[in-house]
Amino acid sequence: YRSLNHLSDRLKANEIERQNMEKMRGEWIQNLSHDLKTPLASIKGYGEFMADEEYDLTGEEIKKYSRIIQEKAEYMEKLIEDLKLTQILKKDLMPIRREEKDLVEVLRNVAIDVLNNPHYHNRKISFEPKREKIIFSFDESLLQRAFTNLIYNAIVHNDEDTEIVITIDQRDKISVEIADNGRGISKEDLEKLFERYYRGTNTGESHKGSGLGMAIAKQIIELHGGKITAESALGVGTRIIVTF
Numbered sequence: 001y002r003s004l005n006h007l008s009d010r011l012k013a014n015e016i017e018r019q020n021m022e023k024m025r026g027e028w029i030q031n032l033s034h035d036l037k038t039p040l041a042s043i044k045g046y047g048e049f050m051a052d053e054e055y056d057l058t059g060e061e062i063k064k065y066s067r068i069i070q071e072k073a074e075y076m077e078k079l080i081e082d083l084k085l086t087q088i089l090k091k092d093l094m095p096i097r098r099e100e101k102d103l104v105e106v107l108r109n110v111a112i113d114v115l116n117n118p119h120y121h122n123r124k125i126s127f128e129p130k131r132e133k134i135i136f137s138f139d140e141s142l143l144q145r146a147f148t149n150l151i152y153n154a155i156v157h158n159d160e161d162t163e164i165v166i167t168i169d170q171r172d173k174i175s176v177e178i179a180d181n182g183r184g185i186s187k188e189d190l191e192k193l194f195e196r197y198y199r200g201t202n203t204g205e206s207h208k209g210s211g212l213g214m215a216i217a218k219q220i221i222e223l224h225g226g227k228i229t230a231e232s233a234l235g236v237g238t239r240i241i242v243t244f
Contacts, residue, residue, distance in 0.1 A: 035079060036076055036079060039072035039073070039075050039076050040072075040076065042068060042069070042072045043069050043072050043073060046065045046068055046069050047069065049065065050062065050065055050066075082212040082213065082216065083212065085145075085212075085216055086212045086215060086216050086219065089216065089219040089220065089223065090219065096139045096142065096223060096224075097139050097141075098137045098138055098139055099137065099138070099139075099140065100135055100136070100137050101135070101136065101137075101138065101140055102133050102134065102135060103134045103135075103136045103138065103143075103168065103174065103176075104129045104131065104132065104133055104134050104168055105133075106140060106143060106144060106147075107127065107129070107147060107166060107168055107176065108127055108129070109144075110144055110147045110148050110151065111125055111127045111151070111166055113148070114148065114151050114152065114155070120155055122160070123155060123160065123162075123164070124161070124162065124163040124164065125151070125164045125166070126163070126164070126165050126166070127166045127167075128165060128166070128167045129167065129168045129169075130167060130168065130169035130170075131168070131169060131170055134168060134170045134174055136174060136244060138224055139224070142220045142223070142224075143220065143221075143224065145216065145217075145220060146216070146217040146220040146221055147176070147178075147217075149213040149214065149216060149217040150178050150214070150217050150240050150242075151164065151166070151178060152213065153213060153214055153240075154178055154180045154182070154238065154240075157182065157183065157185075158180055158182030158183055159182065159183070162180050162181060162182035162183075162237075163180065163181050164178065164179070164180045165177075165178075165179050165180070166178050167179075173243045173244060174243065174244040175241065175242070175243050176241070176242040176243075177239055177240065177241050177242075178239070178240040178242075179237065179238070179239045179240075180237045180238055181236070181237040182237050182238065183234070183235065183237075184232045184233050184234040184235055184236050184237055184238055185230070185232040185234070185238055186234060190230055190232050193214055193230050194214050194215055194217075194218040194228065194230075195215060221242055221244075224244060225244065226242055226243060226244040227242070227243050228240065228241070228242050229241050
């Protein structure tokens with residue numbers, strides 16, 4: 001009887017979890033469809049406008065509209081790439097090309113690339129390595145993607161004056177921390193932070209992404225034998241800890 005009751009409880013819990021995941025996936029598909037339709041409408045509208053022979057557009061106007069079309073197309077391309085990548089990682093189809101490289105240098109370059117983004121050049125991001133060099137066997141392009149996602153997550157969910165500190169150290173393990181003094185994450189959001197299809201509740205309208213960025217980061221880190229955890233408190237800030 002005890003075994004049957006335990007099995008029954010487990011099946012009920014699994015069914016509730018499955019229903020929650022289905023609900024989340026349905027909401028994500030709705031959001032993603034909306035996020036694709038919005039830039040697509042812009043592309044279609046500007047394209048029709050440029051193709052209309054009634055309008056005599058100046059060279060400057062053509063450049064401006066072409067630039068908008070390009071930006072919207074790149075945004076759509078990124079959403080589709082995220083979807084494709086998470087499916088490949090989920091099914092272990094991603095070839096991993098490990099090389100002995102300096103992880104400190106890779107993290108430094110990721111931080112520089114983020115600050116070189118014209119949207120975020122004024123953000124307060126500091127890189128404070130505890131060691132000059134840490135050699136590790138990893139796929140550079142994949143780990144760049146993972147840490148870029150983690151840093152962007154700290155940026156888009158916080159105010160412009162938020163300070164983000166990236167540290168790396170090596171003792172018995174390699175430890176990377178991305179800490180901020182921003183808004184913090186609620187307990188409910190923190191539990192779902194690395195789930196596929198989940199998008200945080202405090203992301204700005206202009207920063208809505210695929211909802212796969214954190215899940216992709218987790219998949220890539222686990223593919224390298226690593227572990228990722230998060231600690232946060234509302235009004236205090238968030239710490240993302242990655243260990244290899």
